[in-house]
Amino acid sequence: MSRKLRMGMVGGGAGSFIGDVHRKAAAIDGMIELVCGAFSSSVEKSIDSGIALNLDKSRCYGTFEEMILKEKNLPEDVRMDFVAIVTPNHMHFPPAKLALENGFHVVCDKPITLTLEEAEALQSVVETRGKLFALTHNYTGNSMVKQAKAMVAKGEIGVVRKIQAQYLQGWLSTSVEKTEQKQAAWRVDPKKSGIGGALGDIGTHAENLIEYITGLKIEEIAADLGRFGEGRVLDDDGNMLIRMENGAKGTISISQIALGEENNLGIRVYGTKGSLEWYQENPNELITRWLDEPKKIYTPNGNGLHDEALEVCRIPAGHPEGYLEAFATIYKNFAMHLTAINNKETIEKIDYPTVEDGIRGMKFIYAAVESDKNNAAWVKIDQK
Amino acid sequence: MSRKLRMGMVGGGAGSFIGDVHRKAAAIDGMIELVCGAFSSSVEKSIDSGIALNLDKSRCYGTFEEMILKEKNLPEDVRMDFVAIVTPNHMHFPPAKLALENGFHVVCDKPITLTLEEAEALQSVVETRGKLFALTHNYTGNSMVKQAKAMVAKGEIGVVRKIQAQYLQGWLSTSVEKTEQKQAAWRVDPKKSGIGGALGDIGTHAENLIEYITGLKIEEIAADLGRFGEGRVLDDDGNMLIRMENGAKGTISISQIALGEENNLGIRVYGTKGSLEWYQENPNELITRWLDEPKKIYTPNGNGLHDEALEVCRIPAGHPEGYLEAFATIYKNFAMHLTAINNKETIEKIDYPTVEDGIRGMKFIYAAVESDKNNAAWVKIDQK
Amino acid sequence: MSRKLRMGMVGGGAGSFIGDVHRKAAAIDGMIELVCGAFSSSVEKSIDSGIALNLDKSRCYGTFEEMILKEKNLPEDVRMDFVAIVTPNHMHFPPAKLALENGFHVVCDKPITLTLEEAEALQSVVETRGKLFALTHNYTGNSMVKQAKAMVAKGEIGVVRKIQAQYLQGWLSTSVEKTEQKQAAWRVDPKKSGIGGALGDIGTHAENLIEYITGLKIEEIAADLGRFGEGRVLDDDGNMLIRMENGAKGTISISQIALGEENNLGIRVYGTKGSLEWYQENPNELITRWLDEPKKIYTPNGNGLHDEALEVCRIPAGHPEGYLEAFATIYKNFAMHLTAINNKETIEKIDYPTVEDGIRGMKFIYAAVESDKNNAAWVKIDQK
Amino acid sequence: MSRKLRMGMVGGGAGSFIGDVHRKAAAIDGMIELVCGAFSSSVEKSIDSGIALNLDKSRCYGTFEEMILKEKNLPEDVRMDFVAIVTPNHMHFPPAKLALENGFHVVCDKPITLTLEEAEALQSVVETRGKLFALTHNYTGNSMVKQAKAMVAKGEIGVVRKIQAQYLQGWLSTSVEKTEQKQAAWRVDPKKSGIGGALGDIGTHAENLIEYITGLKIEEIAADLGRFGEGRVLDDDGNMLIRMENGAKGTISISQIALGEENNLGIRVYGTKGSLEWYQENPNELITRWLDEPKKIYTPNGNGLHDEALEVCRIPAGHPEGYLEAFATIYKNFAMHLTAINNKETIEKIDYPTVEDGIRGMKFIYAAVESDKNNAAWVKIDQK
Known part of the structure; x- marks a missing residue:
């Protein structure tokens, strides 16, 4: 059974370049919908950004921690499926790790993290948690x-x-x-x-x-x-x-x-x-x-x-x-993989950059x- | 107040070229969502197409007449705002006319109609009904x-x-x-x-x-x-x-x-x-x-x-x-115009092809x- | 036996565009040398032009008639082999005709003549005299x-x-x-x-x-x-x-x-x-x-x-x-043809524009x- | 007073690529004519090559030494002005040196010589003899x-x-x-x-x-x-x-x-x-x-x-x-320089590669x- 995948976004508030790119890219093929976001470190700005994106105010969060923890508690058929991380490099690792640890898949902008140590730590989390991780080497x-x-x-x-x-x-x-x-x-x-x-x-x-x-x-x-x-x-x-x-x-x-x-x-x-x-x-x-x-x-x-x-x-x-x-x-291939997993199907080929590329x-x-x-x-x- | 505009589609079932183009184009800027469609003259095929597009089965219609009349009776905050017509030329005029006459705006592929007489008749309907009509000279x-x-x-x-x-x-x-x-x-x-x-x-x-x-x-x-x-x-x-x-x-x-x-x-x-x-x-x-x-x-x-x-x-x-x-x-400029109308705002410039271009x-x-x-x-x- | 072919030019004095082009084009392949010219309707200017081109003053003529008639009387191993005509259109026919009638081959810029009548007359001269005529559709x-x-x-x-x-x-x-x-x-x-x-x-x-x-x-x-x-x-x-x-x-x-x-x-x-x-x-x-x-x-x-x-x-x-x-x-193929004729050889292919193209x-x-x-x-x- | 400069060539016999390039390049602007050559280390082949180039057999030499020494003894208004060297790299230095030492200017293909030592030696000869040296960084x-x-x-x-x-x-x-x-x-x-x-x-x-x-x-x-x-x-x-x-x-x-x-x-x-x-x-x-x-x-x-x-x-x-x-x-600018020298004129700008480039x-x-x-x-x- 097919359904749109639900995306939450970290970063990408008003005036952002790459956040907007991720949203448009995710939208084109009709497989993903944006449902929530922590678009800015300012709660107010995050809400403004979310509303401009036609989101429900209740799902515009002030921090990524809040987003991840609150979404986790939403009903399964409502909460986000994965997190898209579009912040500057130093803010890739913390939300990625937290998302993975709380059961969410991740799409992350490149370079993967601020340091190699972080990247290797993240690789470990990906492997341990068994969640998908896509890196947008677009x-x-x-x-x-x-x-x-x-x-x-x-x-x-x-x-x-x-x-x-x-x-x-x-x-x-x-x-x-x-x-x-x-x-x-x-x-x-x-x-x-x-x-x-x-x-x-x-x-x-x-x-x-x-x-x-x-x-x-x-x-x-x-x-x-x-x-x-x-x-x-x-x-x-x-x-x-x-x-x-x-x-x-x-x-x-x-x-x-x-x-x-x-x-x-x-x-x-x-x-x-x-x-x-x-x-x-x-x-x-x-x-x-x-x-x-x-x-x-x-x-x-x-x-x-x-x-x-x-x-x-x-x-x-x-x-x-x-x-x-x-x-x-990149988003489409990621979505096909995730949909297959959701449907407990196997997929022939996985063709998007992953933590190894990172x-x-x-x-x-x-x-x-x-x-x-x-x-x-x-x-x-x-x-x- | 901003919200996504709701699009219903006539034509564009599985295997269609231009229907898919319209859907992707409408999706990119996050201002429009597909909510229903009469994708094929075969009810079954229309439903299959709609489900593949993650639509609710109840809004996959067998004919454009059914779509227009049923949608008209849905609550205002649910029913489609406009109809996108992506059928072969001879099937532009009938759904466009019916949609306009029932209060829906229209986006239509080119050429506008099968005959000049139809085009002129359509122009008259557009003018009489005061609805928007966009022609996709993309x-x-x-x-x-x-x-x-x-x-x-x-x-x-x-x-x-x-x-x-x-x-x-x-x-x-x-x-x-x-x-x-x-x-x-x-x-x-x-x-x-x-x-x-x-x-x-x-x-x-x-x-x-x-x-x-x-x-x-x-x-x-x-x-x-x-x-x-x-x-x-x-x-x-x-x-x-x-x-x-x-x-x-x-x-x-x-x-x-x-x-x-x-x-x-x-x-x-x-x-x-x-x-x-x-x-x-x-x-x-x-x-x-x-x-x-x-x-x-x-x-x-x-x-x-x-x-x-x-x-x-x-x-x-x-x-x-x-x-x-x-x-x-084209879709974005149309959506900006329609949103302005919905919000009872005036818009500085209308820049998309209309019935006159047709x-x-x-x-x-x-x-x-x-x-x-x-x-x-x-x-x-x-x-x- | 191979030798350089000797070219006389009509037109192409100082400041000319196409005359200079003809000279350079004729020179590139080392098969042709410029030996004389009636470069201008002014004798003085013709001589100045010729000297600037390293010609002997005695072979810088004031009119094409003079050039053709005087060259005809030079020893066979000195006189020009062919005439290159690089004047404005109205001055193509007279020198072409005179040259052909006096036994010289012709290379002529396009269009061939001022009028169709002239072109047909020229065709007749070419056929009658059995001389080569190349038109520079370069x-x-x-x-x-x-x-x-x-x-x-x-x-x-x-x-x-x-x-x-x-x-x-x-x-x-x-x-x-x-x-x-x-x-x-x-x-x-x-x-x-x-x-x-x-x-x-x-x-x-x-x-x-x-x-x-x-x-x-x-x-x-x-x-x-x-x-x-x-x-x-x-x-x-x-x-x-x-x-x-x-x-x-x-x-x-x-x-x-x-x-x-x-x-x-x-x-x-x-x-x-x-x-x-x-x-x-x-x-x-x-x-x-x-x-x-x-x-x-x-x-x-x-x-x-x-x-x-x-x-x-x-x-x-x-x-x-x-x-x-x-x-x-164009010049090279013309020169190969003319050399073959001079050597009483046959040539497999003639590939340059002729009077028929004109x-x-x-x-x-x-x-x-x-x-x-x-x-x-x-x-x-x-x-x- | 203007005249064509006379070029002798070392190398560039039948089948050569760069020798033919030099000849065509030297010919285009009508300032240089090929008058002699040592086109090959085989006398016979050199003569054949020269005759195919419409040269007089007497000026087709078997070696560059022969060419340089015999041309030196020709009347001033007949002998070559400069030598163009189009041989493989190891055969640049010997003819260049000999030519310069015998009063001839030189145009030479690149790289200038086989070794840096040779290049520096050549520089010294150029400076001592006061002759022109052009390197064809074309x-x-x-x-x-x-x-x-x-x-x-x-x-x-x-x-x-x-x-x-x-x-x-x-x-x-x-x-x-x-x-x-x-x-x-x-x-x-x-x-x-x-x-x-x-x-x-x-x-x-x-x-x-x-x-x-x-x-x-x-x-x-x-x-x-x-x-x-x-x-x-x-x-x-x-x-x-x-x-x-x-x-x-x-x-x-x-x-x-x-x-x-x-x-x-x-x-x-x-x-x-x-x-x-x-x-x-x-x-x-x-x-x-x-x-x-x-x-x-x-x-x-x-x-x-x-x-x-x-x-x-x-x-x-x-x-x-x-x-x-x-x-x-390159040839044209060299020729303009050499002509100026021949005419005891000064030239405003010298714009061709020289021994320093080599x-x-x-x-x-x-x-x-x-x-x-x-x-x-x-x-x-x-x-x-």
Whole structure:
């Protein structure tokens, strides 16, 4: 029996960017409804935000603790099924842990936590409590990313030799954190962001995309981080060499001071038989190159796609899907899993990022920061 | 006081393309919830579809008449606010008329009706009943289209001289209507589509986009239609000359046999001071050209946008919005209007296509068909 | 035995655009050397131009008559082999005729002559005198155009159904002919341009490209021409419907008032099995679409090309060739033909535009103008 | 007084790629003529090659020594002015030295020599003999590269913070050096290429482009080179971190095993006020981004260019210039310099790469190889 899953949200009050993204992404496929939230640390603001979202005032909470404990006591057919956490990084772990411990599943924004220790502690809670945990590495929800992953997995491009990934933004080119820009302030503050600045905010997306598409782990990294913004203690730029577990080599370049770049996440993967190229800002094209054939461009729901890509396409070819749709695919796959569990059914494939992706991201941040401290010396990323 | 608006749907059962699009589009912004539907002419199929959509069985109806009359009798705080009509063209008018006459607002897919007479009759009902009527010319919901319209309106490109519009698809290149392809069958059947084939299905989008962006009416048209698919009686291709009310000239080319084209709607507008270029498949770029300056590319939420564009952008620059988001903007603007009415507030701007756009579309179809019958002679489009 | 061919030039003095293009194009492949010229109607200017081109003063002539007659009397191993004519349209016929009658081969810019009568007279001279005549429809020299033509000829895209061609420029958006712009002045003057303005200058390129690639003749045309520039008597814009000899339909849109467009010649050809798309401003890509395969992009010297394309590529894949190289291919193919004749060898394939292309161009101009005079009524293009 | 400069060539016999490129590039602007050559180490082949190039047999030499010494004894108005060296790397130094010592100017392909020692020795000869020496870093001849350099120099993008350069090819993805592929064999042979493989062949172009556009020197480099092709001792891939003299950071990625890439040289430069992006495969666009304005695209001879760019554009906007044209600009600027010297005139600006660029390139190769040997440790590039 099918029903909409009930979502409670932590963070994402009025003026939030990512909270609104989560809500829209969760709504698109009609499988999830927002039923409650602790949208702000101010009770009043939380209630105002909730009412603007057409929620019942009684389910707009002042703290996540209140939300989790009160919802737990609601009738089973009323209370939330899972918690979506959309707060700054330092506020991921506490609500995630509490939610899991009280029987709620969790969807959490990335990076998973403030520290690696927290991430590992959270992993332990997830395993102990047997609840679902999804991490919104949203870009892996794109159909063209699914196609890329499938092509690598099926051996179509042969052995991967070279990887280039980039995630370039320019919005921290000036000292916007000294203005009213709420998004900027916490991102440059190590108490709220952790030891990585751009590394955590966007670098983990690049790292996740590389490992997702290639199915290979980054083995070691040499990172030269920049702190170009006046007074910044966290990185706002980074250039990295990487070596993959199979001997492939590559680069990752990230930046939030790449002036004029909007949200330029991209990846190129070169193999012994073919190569792949994809850019998030133009997500409806997967460019492929071949030894003996002309360049081929795959498109969502277009010709020649593998099932892995087709099954996440929503609309006919030529009708572009964007950022929200890819984000929604994470929610959709999570919802399908949770619905299956609710219905005591088994599910064939679980395709959304989990706590393991979160741990990988934190190890990536830690290795990059350590390398940078040692003048870009190579640092192994723990593969446990 | 804010609440979600309640939507009932006519058509859009399992396997439908456009019904699903309407549901997703209505859901994105969290302002509308689907509460009931007459999804299919088969009661059983309608119920199955509704249940799959997490609806209560009691509100899955076998006919639109049943839906409208039963919903009318539900308590005011339960019954649907408006009807979304997503059936083939010949089934637009009857439910729209009945809904309006029973006090429901209407959102309807395009083209507005099967015939111009129906369209004019519907216009009369809309006016008499004082209910809202939105026509989903969804492409005008794109932020870059809003920017283009604003730039023309503010005189930035000067006097429009030349227009080129195209809407090219290839999905009817082969005789798919003779296969199980449900989308194709009704579109090539004049009883269900009306006198226009590609003209109604996609041509009206091109016509609407031209008049929306330029603020100018097409005055006359010379159309050479093609019926390339074996046995087709309706056009599956068309090449047209147009003359605008201000003396500008141009072309419209449409096709559903342009093999390999996915959904290539595009427009170029050349003025005396600047020019504009936009393609639906790459909707996050508005290309502009100038007398003395280099080409400039505008992007959603990017630098230099007018308020008209900014206010429909949902996410930061570089996070691509696609087909569903533009479609959602039609629903959002309609929902804002309806909410204002419910709250007895006035609304500053009404920005969604209405019955007038529907009439224009039908007149365009009729003029094109008449011109084609007369070997592409010029036919005036009635400007009343 | 191989030697450089000796070229004499009519027109192309200092400040000329197209004369310089012809000289560079003729030079690239090392098969042709400029030996003399009547560069200007002023003797002094002709000599100055010639000296700046490192010519001997004795071979810088004041008139084309002088050049032709004096060169004729030079020793066979010194005198020019052929004449390149790069004057405004009204000055194509007289030097071409005189050169041919005096035993010189001719390369001539397009459109071939001022009038259709002249073109037919010239055809007769060419046939009578048995000399070579090349018309510089330079865009057909692009390797990607050769590839497109070969693909159509081999049936790879099936039966052609739809064609869209455009040639859009913006340089006459303002009244530049009233300034010192030498290029503009003669182009808007019917005494120098003939009955077509943009039609002759760029429209013939579009027409030639269509017929070259598809191997099909345009059968009839309905043309709506514009004269947007103040006081212009010749067309500076045109929108046309076309019907091909095989039943295919399409449009041609040309303009010199498409503000901001630089030199946007493009073509799309849709068949029953595949389709082709090419733009002169991005000449190193041929975009192809297919029923069951993803879009494929061919590149010069890249994978999958036919011999017809490969044999005109000069440099490895990824090294872009441009306008001059395509132009040079016309000269190269002409030079190979002439060298073969000089060596009394036979040549397998003659691949450059000839007087027949010139006649087609003139008939196209005449038909378009006649159609326009009759409010865009259909006019057959004489297929003789 | 103007005359064509006379060029003798070393290398570039039948089947050569780069020799043909040099000849075409030298020919385009009509300022240079090929008069003699030592095209091959086989006398017979040299003569055959020369005759195919329409040279007099008497000036087709068996060795460069013979050419230089015999040409020296020809009358001043007959003998070559300069030598173009288009041999594999190990054969750059000997003919360059001999030519300079015998009073001839030199144009030489890159990298300048086999070793840094040779490069420094050559520098000394150039300085002692007072002859011109041009190194064909051809990509700096592109008008959009000139525009980029001018924009940086004028401060338009502010202080440079981040640089990303890439030069990606795929032609060594398989072991083509074991086939008849003549281009591949010497490039993977350290005796002929020197200590750098891809580093010398393409890496120096990337390095030169960075320093040319930004006007900044690379201060240190950390390089992780790959040798993916079976049995290769020289690098066929490289990923590098760079730090510029002003504190900017960046990456260089080069490859000849990036399967499917043709000749993808590209650069992005991010400053505090603006940023620049350019790709060799699409050379007619310079993409620029700005703090408060939309993205602007500059084009050759298009709107808004600086004189530095305009003066190297040959044809009107929209007529694409390619690889050969940029290459020709190096020859043209060299020829203008040499002509000025011949005429005892002074020249305002010398804009072509010289022996200093060659030294920089060798130091770059050496530093990268040393870094790679030390597991990608930072190595300073000597700035003398």
